[in-house]
């Protein structure tokens with residue numbers, strides 16, 4: 001339990017989380033103040049490529065290893081990775097004192113442009129308006145680009161992040177999906193940046209409705 005009047009000790013914004021079900025077995029470690037070092041393996045090369053983007057452009061060290069039932073399809077592995085990454089982010093952020101909280105950015109990748117708008121609100125919300133015109137399946141084993149919506153939905157639910165991802169323009173599916181992940185990562189990097197000592201909420205908490213030691217419950221606005 002932390003005392004709100006005492007400045008936090010040089011707290012490390014790191015967290016580890018694990019999830020084991022009959023469908024997947026996943027472990028993750030994040031360091032929000034890392035250098036973008038990543039080590040991600042899920043059995044899905046394209047998804048690994050996207051997780052690498054999250055770490056690199058999110059400015060965080062990210063290790064994520066998953067063994068999932070990809071022989072059925074990639075869905076469980078991708079969704080559960082979102083759950084566990086969101087959980088690790090929530091833990092690493094702690095009470096979020098001093099963080100920037102809001103961010104928005106547009107990121108291009110050649111012809112594709114995607115906008116990400118993000119709030120570390122404690123309120124899970126996803127607006128996902130990314131619909132690549134191609135039906136392309138990416139990588140082998142196959143990765144359906146639609147799965148990124150499942151990933152981000154799982155991520156916002158467990159992290160308590162409000163995230164809007166909107167395709168501004170684009171044609172190539174790989175470009176569009178990669179730009180969307182880079183945009184979300186870059187927005188995350190800006191939002192988690194510590195720029196003060198205040199709690200960035202008039203409510204005094206950004207813990208959302210989930211249980212968080214020492215911060216009580218409630219919904220931030």
Ligand SMILES: [Mn+2]
Pocket residue numbers: 049174178
């Ligand atoms: Mn790429």
